Amino acid sequence: MTPKLGSHVTILILIIHLHFIVSSTQSDKEILLKFKESLKNTGALSLWDNNNNKPPCEGDYEIWNGVLCEKGSVWGLQLENMGLGGVIDVDTLVGLKNLRAISFMNNNFDGKLPDLTKLGALRSIYLTSNQFSGEIPGDMFSALIGLKKIYLGNNKFSGPIPGSLASLPKLKELEMENNQFEGGIPDFSKEHLKVFNVSNNRLEGQIPTSLSHIDASAFSGNKDLCGAPLKSCTSPSKVSTSTIIILSILVAAALAALVAVVIILRRRKNQPPDYSADRKAIASTDLDKMEQGGQTTASSASSSPDHMSKKSEQSVKLTFLQEDMRDKFDMSDLLKASAEILGSGVFGSTYKAALNEGTVMVVKRFRHMNNVSREEFNEHMRRLGRLNHQNVLSIVGFYYRKEEKLLVTNFAHNGSLAVHLHGNKSRGLPSPDWPTRLKIIKGVAKGLKYLYIELPSLTAPHGHLKSSNVLLDKSFNPLLTDYGLVPVTNQEHAQQHMISYKSPEYKQNGRITKKTDIWSLGILILEILTGRFPSNFLQEGRGGDTDIVTWVESIMRDDDDSHVEVFDGDMKGILKSCEGEMMKLLRIGLKCCVADVDRRMDVKDVLEKIEEIKERDNGEDEFYSSYASEGDMRSSRGLSDDFNVTFT
Known part of the structure; x- marks a missing residue:
């Protein structure tokens, strides 16, 4: 080798070495900015900007949104519900040496699962509710021996469940529901696995005994799965001619009974309505229909003839506790509303009633207050109706009957804390x-x-x-x-x-x-x-x-x-x-x-x-x-x- 050529080689080696040093010492900020370039619809990551003079982390505190920090380094990415798309650039994320957890849930990523094997230090992966599809290589997770939690549900994955998942020594939680996985379920160790869900896929065969302790709902929606906790796997046997005949007779009898029921129901439906009943009986009947889980229109209540007595009209009159609601609806509007039952407890049942103008009210039916007089009940309800606080649900109105009481309130959009x-x-x-x-x-x-x-x-x-x-x-x-x-x-x-x-x-x-x-x-x-x-x-x-x-x-x-x-x-x-x-x-x-x-x-x-x-x-x-x-x-x-x- 000539001296000139040798010097060129030396320079080349130095350049490569310097490039390696520079690339290996990239800051978390530079890595995140580069990672952002691979994403689409990044409006939610406005803080991820080169002009932002603050680093992503200061000690254990996150300055940039979507990152989790420890000792000044990014160790978790929590980019959820941001409408992100594009590509998850794993090669860039490799630069985050302390990265242990990633979550891209509820975004718009699609295509095949990224090659996560390069992120060998990961402990948790959350990719639920995206548009990922295709088969996952069987050895995809073999190198990620520290994985504890994997969430891949609500995507479009297909093919067999990767066998490498069953070999992960520390895996505690695995959810793969609502995909298109097919074939059998690998034999997981039941020592560590605490959470498991493969419902609503195309899996078949016998469930491994190591998973027999998991709740049956985790396997639902896979019609060809069998074994504990589902029904036992039985081999098909020949059905005798006599059995076929008996089954045919039973099916024919069932169909005949069904036809008879339909005819009876149609005849009843065509009979003219009986308007002589008291309106409060109508109210109770419609509420019973609501309690059975169906919808009610209370057509009889809304289209009653003019000769209905004023006494009957008054019997279903709501007593309003808020003046501004008095002219918006009445009992007949509630009975005509599209209703759904929200729940049933020891006191009674609760219904959600959607009125025509878009107003949504809640009606709660109480059946264990029949020892209180009308006057006493009215007085107490008016006392409660005067309450007004941001953390107390106001009572809009009430209805009194000796047998039952109704309380009407506004609808709370996020339901109960218990749920x-x-x-x-x-x-x-x-x-x-x-x-x-x-x-x-x-x-x-x-x-x-x-x-x-x-x-x-x-x-x-x-x-x-x-x-x-x-x-x-x-x-x-x-x-x-x-x-x-x-x-x-x-x-x-x-x-x-x-x-x-x-x-x-x-x-x-x-x-x-x-x-x-x-x-x-x-x-x-x-x-x-x-x-x-x-x-x-x-x-x-x-x-x-x-x-x-x-x-x-x-x-x-x-x-x-x-x-x-x-x-x-x-x-x-x-x-x-x-x-x-x-x-x-x-x-x-x-x-x-x-x-x-x-x-x-x-x-x-x-x-x-x-x-x-x-x-x-x-x-x-x-x-x-x-x-x-x-x-x-x-x-x-x-x-x-x-x-x-x-x-x-």
Whole structure:
């Protein structure tokens, strides 16, 4: 080699070496900006700008939206519900050396699954609700040995389930529902797998025995799957001629019966309507139809003849408690409305009625108030009708009959807190994050204090405070409902079903006190923080005859750091900087649940203590929360419990 040629080679090697050094020392900011270039519709990433003088992370705090930080580095990308498209540039993301979790849920990414094998340090992958399609290579996940959680649901994946998933030693959660996967299910180890869902695919064959402990709903929608927890796999056998004949006769008889029923129903339908019935009987009948889950138009109520008596008209008249609603609708409008049943409980049923002009009202039917007179009921309802607070659901109007009572309220768009705490997972929706839960608790406490001030004569101003009686509006502000009903509820029914009568003081002394609602608030706080339903939390397998308060206290007494297990692992937005504030709120909840009434906090002190709780330990209120933004209801779960392994 000539000296000249040797010098050229040396220079070339130096250039390559320098290029490697530069590329390997790219800042997180430069990497994210380059990654953004591969995306489409990036309006939600306006902070990701080269002119932004601030880095993505400052210590453990996120400056740019959609990133999660630790010690000044990006370790998680949470780009959810942003309408993003384009390409997930894995080659660029390799530069984020501390990247452990990615979530691109609820976006518009399509095509084949990106080659994630290059991101070998990943612990969690969330790609739910996009447009990904095609087969996933069988060895796609073999190199990602640290993976704990994979969410691929609501896409268009096809082909067999990658066998490499079954070999992941740390896999805890796998959801692949609502795709087009086919073939058999690999044999997963049941040691670590806690969450599993392959429903609504095209899978077939016997379910591995290692998955027999999973709920049957995780396998539904795959008609050719069999084995525990589904029906057992049986080999086909020949059917005898006599059996075929018997089955044919049974089918023919069933068809004949069906035809007879149709003829009878048509004859009844063609009969002229009987308008002699009292209008209140019509109201009850239509509500019964609503309770059976169907829709009612109450045509007989709206088209009754002119000779109907004025007495009958008055019998279904609503009493309005808000003047501005008086001219908007009446009982006949409610009965004509398109209705759906929202739920049925120990007090009665609740219906959603959509009126013609677009107004949506809620009608709650009570059947255990027949011991109260009309005058007493009217007086109490008018008292409740005067209440006006941002965290108390106002009663618009009511209807009195001896046998039943109707209360009419406005519609809360985000339903009950109970559904968000306990029902979202089954519907493929995320649980509320920590800031949202704190916001709800503060609103509940404010509403309860208001009831104490405005209803001083009531021993328990609410009386039935629980998560299903906390509704959420469009902005996830809490609204207390079913309050102040103790005086008008049949005493035997109240004692059997109302939350106040489950308190320690009632069990011990047969009475409720002014602090009974505080005990209910404490139970609600524990439910919100732990994510466990108070009456059935022992289903997790801890065993023993205990309650949620005893369970929390037993964990808090442990000498090690296991007390953090008390918090709901599905809570989005959990960061180490929140643990102190969450623990403060947990202690407030326990103080509200003290069995000794004299030692229990009063409502004023409770509200003051709760108001002091912040979203972060350092007192900063700024928190990047996406759960309640614009009432957004995202499908499936996000990075919640991955962002602090302490809570998993």
